[in-house]
Amino acid sequence: EAVSKLFAVENQHSNIRFNCINPGATRTAMRAKAFPDEDPKVLATPETIMPAYLYLMGEDSRHMNGQSIDAQD
Secondary structure (H helix, E strand, C coil), X not given: CHXXXXXXXXXXXXXXXXXXXXXXXXXXXXXXXXXXXXXXXXXXXXXXXXXXXXXXXXXXXXXXXCCEEECCC
């Protein structure tokens, strides 16, 4: 989060925003390799956390800059 805030302060361009997404534990190949004993069925899929990414790319988040959001509750 601190890096997003720093970039936002140092780069004051009206068409560029610097935000961060914490995806949380997500069912990916990289996660399975890092945690081989974990049950992937209990993890969120990339598709279920996609709304956080779409929100930051959309008009509704235009006011956000230098923020960090969690993709999962």
